[in-house]
Amino acid sequence: MIIQPKVRGFICTTAHPAGCAANVHEQIGYVHEQNGYAHEQNGYAHEQNDYAHEQNDYVQANKTNRNGPKNVLVIGCSNGYGLASRITSAFGFGANTLGVMFEKEPSERRPASAGWYNTVALEKAAQQQGLFAKALNMDAFSTEAKTMVIEEIKANMGKIDLVVYSLGAPRRKDPVSGEVYSSTLKPIGQQVTRKNLNTDTKVVADITLEPASDAEIFNTVKVMGGEDWELWIEALLDADVLAPGAKTTAYTYIGKELTWPIYGGATIGKAKEDLDRASSAIGARLSSTVQGQSFVSVLKALVTQSSSAIPVMPLYISALYKVMKEEGTHEGCIEQIFGLMFHQLYSGQALNLDDNGRIRMDDNELKDSVQQKVAALWAQVNTENLSEVTDFNGYQEEFFRLFGFGFASVDYAAEVDPIV
Numbered sequence: 208m209i210i211q212p213k214v215r216g217f218i219c220t221t222a223h224p225a226g227c228a229a230n231v232h233e234q235i236g237y238v239h240e241q242n243g244y245a246h247e248q249n250g251y252a253h254e255q256n257d258y259a260h261e262q263n264d265y266v267q268a269n270k271t272n273r274n275g276p277k278n279v280l281v282i283g284c285s286n287g288y289g290l291a292s293r294i295t296s297a298f299g300f301g302a303n304t305l306g307v308m309f310e311k312e313p314s315e316r317r318p319a320s321a322g323w324y325n326t327v328a329l330e331k332a333a334q335q336q337g338l339f340a341k342a343l344n345m346d347a348f349s350t351e352a353k354t355m356v357i358e359e360i361k362a363n364m365g366k367i368d369l370v371v372y373s374l375g376a377p378r379r380k381d382p383v384s385g386e387v388y389s390s391t392l393k394p395i396g397q398q399v400t401r402k403n404l405n406t407d408t409k410v411v412a413d414i415t416l417e418p419a420s421d422a423e424i425f426n427t428v429k430v431m432g433g434e435d436w437e438l439w440i441e442a443l444l445d446a447d448v449l450a451p452g453a454k455t456t457a458y459t460y461i462g463k464e465l466t467w468p469i470y471g472g473a474t475i476g477k478a479k480e481d482l483d484r485a486s487s488a489i490g491a492r493l494s495s496t497v498q499g500q501s502f503v504s505v506l507k508a509l510v511t512q513s514s515s516a517i518p519v520m521p522l523y524i525s526a527l528y529k530v531m532k533e534e535g536t537h538e539g540c541i542e543q544i545f546g547l548m549f550h551q552l553y554s555g556q557a558l559n560l561d562d563n564g565r566i567r568m569d570d571n572e573l574k575d576s577v578q579q580k581v582a583a584l585w586a587q588v589n590t591e592n593l594s595e596v597t598d599f600n601g602y603q604e605e606f607f608r609l610f611g612f613g614f615a616s617v618d619y620a621a622e623v624d625p626i627v
């Protein structure tokens with residue numbers, strides 16, 4: 208079939224297998240480059256023996272050189288920050304990786320979701336380097352997923368030394384009561400009116416968001432808070448599959464004034480606050496059992512399937528990209544996560560922690576000078592000048608790349624088999 212982008216609202220309902228593979232290969236290339244490895248240009252000649260051997264030597268060398276994780280579990284492994292975490296673990300540290308994801312399989316009539324194709328490409332590249340790489344396509348909130356992951360670790364991996372919790376989910380079925388909770392993206396306490404960009408119609412207009420009810424706040428914390436992260440760590444501890452010194456991190460966003468009313472101070476922010484509570488509890492459990500540690504890592508705002516669904520964020524991100532690209536400090540998922548793992552978690556040096564013990568990777572975004580420039584663009588932007596005032600073109604480009612569209616190496620007019 209010929210696969211073209213089909214956008215509905217803030218989501219693209221198609222994905223291109225070759226484009227998603229190109230996206231993953233680019234990220235692998237970045238990690239290799241950063242790691243001082245001269246990644247072969249045009250380098251997807253995996254079939255060629257010499258390339259495969261070189262890669263193998265590289266991975267072997269890394270396994271011994273780096274004091275990084277050897278067995279990594281990524282919960283939410285197929286897109287965005289979780290995908291970058293898996294790529295950095297496998298290709299930066301030579302780690303075996305096990306992932307959990309919730310993706311749509313391909314059929315003769317419909318392409319798979321992007322995360323499916325990302326995962327196939329990642330695992331092929333990892334396996335060619337002699338690394339164990341597997342993902343379970345199931346609901347990470349379920350007890351079954353935890354049981355299956357533990358079986359897989361026992362059968363095929365060593366004990367886990369890093370657990371990354373990177374879910375972006377709209378709902379959660381409670382594993383005990385069976386009740387389904389849905390998250391809401393609403394302000395707390397009072398109505399908020401804010402400039403907003405409809406990425407589909409490209410219209411900039413005010414939207415008014417009504418405040419969340421107590422039940423909506425509670426439900427959002429149930430979905431995006433720390434309860435499930437704690438259940439994962441308890442299950443892994445119970446099964447004795449965490450290595451001595453094991454670390455875990457969950458990802459959060461904080462932001463400043465511009466996004467506060469719809470993120471930090473809103474329902475999603477409440478859920479993220481709960482991650483701090485969970486991290487303290489998990490840290491105490493890990494330190495008293497396996498001498499392990501737990502961190503919440505604060506990452507910068509960027510285009511992912513999850514962030515594109517949050518009101519106001521696409522406009523903020525378009526303005527932020529403009530400013531950070533001009534300043535030369537723009538980063539995507541892979542740059543952020545490579546920095547988190549190599550310069551923070553496994554640098555062997557003191558971590559850059561804030562007063563709440565969180566790891567900060569958002570310093571450049573939150574600088575006053577950057578926020579002031581974003582605020583100035585924000586004040587000017589309207590439907591007519593959107594592309595000049597902000598980097599909406601860059602936003603869109605990156606959005607389509609999430610689904611495997613816009614890669615020069617891919618012929619989008621050609622027939623492609625959706626089943627991979």
Ligand code: NAD
Nearest residue numbers: 283285286287288308309347375376459460508509511513
């Ligand atoms: P994403 O949409 O790109 O990826 C979400 C991942 O979760 C996918 O791999 C998906 O398959 C998986 N998933 C969703 N529901 C699942 C389920 N029920 N079972 C198993 N897997 C499931 O999201 P993202 O933007 O990378 O977000 C990941 C984390 O990073 C979130 O906690 C988010 O708040 C945080 N974060 C995001 C940003 C941002 O700007 N995008 C910034 C800072 C922090």
